[in-house]
Amino acid sequence: MCVFAIAAIVFTAHDYFLYGDKTIAQITSVSETEDHTEYSSSGEITETVYLQTVVCRVLYGENEGDEISFTNLRTESNVFDTRYRKGDKLFVEQNDEGVWKVENVKRDAYLVAMFAVTLLILILVGRKKGLLAFLSVAVNAAIFWAGLNLYVSGWNLLVISIVSSLIFTVVCLTLIGGFSRMTLISIIATLVGTAATFGIACVVIYACGYGGLYVEGLEYLIIAADYRVTFLSELLIGGLGATMDIAMSISSALCELKEKDNKITFAALLRSGREIGRDISGTMTNVLLFTYLCGGIPLMMVIVRSGVPMLEYIFSNNNLEIARFLTGSIGIVLTVPVSYFIASVMLSRKGGKRRAVNNR
Amino acid sequence: MTLIVLAVILAALLIAVCGKRGAKTIATLTVNLLIFFGMAAAILNGMNSILAALIACLLICVTSLFFNCGVNAKSISCFASVFCVVVLLGAVISVFGRGARIEGFSFQKLSQIAGYSWIIDVDMGDLTVAVILVGLIGAVVDTSIAVASAQFEVAYNNPDIGFAELYRSGIKVGRDVLGTTCNTLYFAYLGGYMALIIWFILYKFSLGTVINSAAFVETVIRSMTSAFGCVLIMPVTSLFTAALLKTKAKAIVSIAEKKKADLGEYLNREPDDGDIIDAELYDDEKEDRR
Numbered sequence: 061m062c063v064f065a066i067a068a069i070v071f072t073a074h075d076y077f078l079y080g081d082k083t084i085a086q087i088t089s090v091s092e093t094e095d096h097t098e099y100s101s102s103g104e105i106t107e108t109v110y111l112q113t114v115v116c117r118v119l120y121g122e123n124e125g126d127e128i129s130f131t132n133l134r135t136e137s138n139v140f141d142t143r144y145r146k147g148d149k150l151f152v153e154q155n156d157e158g159v160w161k162v163e164n165v166k167r168d169a170y171l172v173a174m175f176a177v178t179l180l181i182l183i184l185v186g187r188k189k190g191l192l193a194f195l196s197v198a199v200n201a202a203i204f205w206a207g208l209n210l211y212v213s214g215w216n217l218l219v220i221s222i223v224s225s226l227i228f229t230v231v232c233l234t235l236i237g238g239f240s241r242m243t244l245i246s247i248i249a250t251l252v253g254t255a256a257t258f259g260i261a262c263v264v265i266y267a268c269g270y271g272g273l274y275v276e277g278l279e280y281l282i283i284a285a286d287y288r289v290t291f292l293s294e295l296l297i298g299g300l301g302a303t304m305d306i307a308m309s310i311s312s313a314l315c316e317l318k319e320k321d322n323k324i325t326f327a328a329l330l331r332s333g334r335e336i337g338r339d340i341s342g343t344m345t346n347v348l349l350f351t352y353l354c355g356g357i358p359l360m361m362v363i364v365r366s367g368v369p370m371l372e373y374i375f376s377n378n379n380l381e382i383a384r385f386l387t388g389s390i391g392i393v394l395t396v397p398v399s400y401f402i403a404s405v406m407l408s409r410k411g412g413k414r415r416a417v418n419n420r
Numbered sequence: 421m422t423l424i425v426l427a428v429i430l431a432a433l434l435i436a437v438c439g440k441r442g443a444k445t446i447a448t449l450t451v452n453l454l455i456f457f458g459m460a461a462a463i464l465n466g467m468n469s470i471l472a473a474l475i476a477c478l479l480i481c482v483t484s485l486f487f488n489c490g491v492n493a494k495s496i497s498c499f500a501s502v503f504c505v506v507v508l509l510g511a512v513i514s515v516f517g518r519g520a521r522i523e524g525f526s527f528q529k530l531s532q533i534a535g536y537s538w539i540i541d542v543d544m545g546d547l548t549v550a551v552i553l554v555g556l557i558g559a560v561v562d563t564s565i566a567v568a569s570a571q572f573e574v575a576y577n578n579p580d581i582g583f584a585e586l587y588r589s590g591i592k593v594g595r596d597v598l599g600t601t602c603n604t605l606y607f608a609y610l611g612g613y614m615a616l617i618i619w620f621i622l623y624k625f626s627l628g629t630v631i632n633s634a635a636f637v638e639t640v641i642r643s644m645t646s647a648f649g650c651v652l653i654m655p656v657t658s659l660f661t662a663a664l665l666k667t668k669a670k671a672i673v674s675i676a677e678k679k680k681a682d683l684g685e686y687l688n689r690e691p692d693d694g695d696i697i698d699a700e701l702y703d704d705e706k707e708d709r710r
Contacts, residue, residue, distance in 0.1 A: 078628065079628055082628075098539050099539060100537040100539040100540065100541075101536075101537035101539075102537070105537075105539055105540065105541050106539070106541070107539045107540075107541055135538070135539065136541065136543070137524075137538075137539070137540050137541055137542050137543055137544050138523050138524045138543070138544045138545060139524050139525060139533065139538040139539075139540060139544055140524055140525055140530070140533070140538055141524070142521055142524075143545075148521070151632070164629070164632050164633070165520070165521045165632070165634070166632055167520045167521070167522075167631070167632045167633075167634070167637045168628075168631045168632055170516050170519050170520035170637065170641075171520070171631055171636075171637050171640055171641075173516070174516050174640060174641055174644045174645075175640070175644065177512075177644075177648070178644040178645075178647050178648045178651075181648060181651050181652065182598075182647065182651050185591070185594075185595075185651045185652075185654055185655055186594075186595050186598050186651055186654075187595065189595040189596070189598055189599055190595070190598060190651065192599060193598055193599040193602045193603075193647070194647075196599065196602075196603065197602065197603075197606050197643075197647075200606070200610070204610065204617065205617065205621075208614070208617050208618050208621055209621055211618060211621075212618065212621045212622050228607075232599075232603055235599070236599040236600060236603075260429065261426070264422060264425050264426055264429070265422055267425075268421045268422040268425060273422050273423075278615060279528075279529060279532065279612060279615060279616070280528045280529060280613075280615040280616040280618075280619050280635070290614065290615055290618075293614060294611040294612060294614050294615070295611065296611075297607055297610055297611040297614065298607060298608050298610070298611025298612065299607070299608075299611075300607045300611075301600075301603040301604040301605065301606055301607030301608055302604045302607070302608070304600060304603055304604075304607075305600040305601065305603060305604045308600050309597075309600065334437075337437065337438070338437075338438045338439070338441040338442075339441075341434075341437070341438060341442075341445065342438070342441060342442075342444065342445035342448065342488065343484065343488075343558075343561070343562045343565060344562070344604070345434075345445060345449060346448060346449065346452055346484055346558045346561075346562075347558035347559045347562050347604060347605075348558070348604075348608065349449060349452055349453070349456075349558065350452070350456070350480070350554055350555055350556075350557055350558040351555050351556070351558060351559070351604075351605060351608045351609070352608065353453075353456055354551045354552075354554050354555035355551070355555070355612060357460060357463075357547065357550075357551050358524075358525065358544065358547055358548070358551065359532055359533065360460055361460075361463065361464065361540055361542050361547065362525075362533050362536050362537075362538065362540055363536055364460075364464055365464070365536075365537060365539075365540035365541070365542070366536040366537040366540075367537075370457070370460070370461060370464070374457065379422075379423050382423055383422065383423060383426065384611070384612075386423065386426040386427055386429075386430055387426065388608065389430050390426065390429055390430050390433060393430065393433040393434055393437050393438070393442075394433060394437075396437050396438075397437055
């Protein structure tokens, strides 16, 4: 398996022929000189801009073996420019005047290496469960891709998101839990919890008329898209994983209890479920807090450095991340009672039926 | 406005569903938010981003471990293992993130930063590593606690258990939570990447362009390192906890005593307000004990 992973990495590092007519070059040397000093809009922050003279050797393409060079201006912080280093592989193209310029950095080897290393450690440590986790991620990515293709061909994004959430839930939980009563309980709990959360979020957001929500500041903004629908769909999909986690933990624990003691009462199940829910919901909300808020840091840096006071920024524009976190957390807390209630009802009813059959 | 309403709903739900624990969660969340914005402020005042992220991770561990679980062998072992994993992850993210040049804003995000000054004097390479690191710390701590608590229960119920067996039981529990933890992070990230994928499909990017684009590679590195961290923490925590429990058998005794005390306290406590079911059970239990 290790051999296979290494082979894949080596292959993508030399897969130039896959890119057909593109020219690929590797940087052999970079020399830098200070070009000028640039000031921020407020004038308080300065950065030195460097002029990089980059020499590359063409590895693949018409001019294979040739040495080419180009110049590149870079700032110290690299907000929207690139600092080239020796050894980088680049896609380059030559314009009509014969000047070379960079089209893109070749990143596929890093992508495959990251995949290979993660898959390797998942299987080494997690064994079958690790493989299943990876598989469920892959299947979901495929469903997601297919769903978004439908969107591009004219479907409503929200409808696609709702349908794919259904599929995601069933696929993920079945892969993790197998075909069992526990899986069924967690699927129902996830769907009810997510629906309730999404309903609350929609009502609040529409009732407040998107007040304070700067949806136009969404990442990867596309001019043609409806920002509000995109944002709501992102909210729905984003909280799904955490909801599944809660539903799965509670239903598996309660099923375990039921298995250990078949005569366990409805009230006892309910109480245990609530205790477990209290144990896990606190840490789960913290997981979401960091996962969501971190994505906003780079933008926060740019905006605050442009002269907007940090506090003003936190309470005005940054709120898309905070809105995602709040909705996700509401989902977590709401799913706790939903899960233990559904699990207790289903477990005590089904158990009762089975006992009745046995008595007969 | 929307945010305030959502925050109030969350707080009310936390108190209603989790009672006192909910109040504790609200306190932890507030402290973590302060740590988070403190980190941002430190970076803005010129501190190196990776250093700021490491300090933030340490503080987050302190609040989520020592504040929530108390200072005991369990939380100490979690703390040590999370710290080791964070340092290791930082190295991995640095190698991949810097090598792949994913720092800064890709052109798909141009609309976000248009109109602002791009001269910010914050190294985006370091910042990218810091962002990914702090983004997955919550999940790593969560997995670590799950593994260590389970090992503790096992050690408490079977005091004669050997080191190797204790280690294996930790790994086993870790495997059980692995799938759902990966899902939590994966969907949280996926929600944010939706518009990016639409972008790729809408503008008919070729597969070759997608897998070499900064935006896509960044998403993959973020999701993969999260999974990586959640897996890596399993053997490390299992090892540390097993070692700590086996070398410090005294710790178990003190924990066992504390558990007994906790149990006694639980059975004798006053029921929470509005805790109808709890109140009934509380009476039942008291009767049982009589």
